[in-house]
Amino acid sequence: THCQFIRDRLYNFKSTGKPDPRMKKSLLKDLRQQCPPNTPKGKEDPLVYLNPENGPGYKFTNSYYKRVQSYQAVLGVDQQVLWGNYSLVDAYAKYFEQFRREFALSISRMGGLRVLTGKKGEIRLNCRFTNGNNPSIK
Secondary structure (H helix, E strand, O other), rough: EHHOOHHHHHHHHHHHOOOOOOOHHHHHHHHHHHOOOHHHHHOOOOOOOOOOOOOOOOOOOHHHHHHOOOOOOOOOHHHEEEEEEEEHHHHHHHOOHHHHHHHHHHHHHHHOOOOOOOOHHOOOOOOOOOHHHOOOOO
């Protein structure tokens, strides 16, 4: 992800002027080194790996759930998986084969979804907005 999507967790969580209190301190320190409070004008927003141990060489493992267990999820929405879903997070962190089977099943089911094409669907330029409501598109 890019720093713009996590800056609020690092510097102004819920408009408090402080970081997300549930984030592990070592992760906070690492992410703040990568993501300054503002991206300098003319510079590209830095890229942050969701699984920093692997960097660009991501391997399909259950390390995501292990990171969530230890309050080291980069994205706030990922960390929220832990709140109220302890059994799922714990099971996937402990039993990689269960995670792999259920992940494969979900991908298979997604493959059966009918994709909207032509005027019925669109490829969004920003996943947060339909293209008709995207403030970046003029």
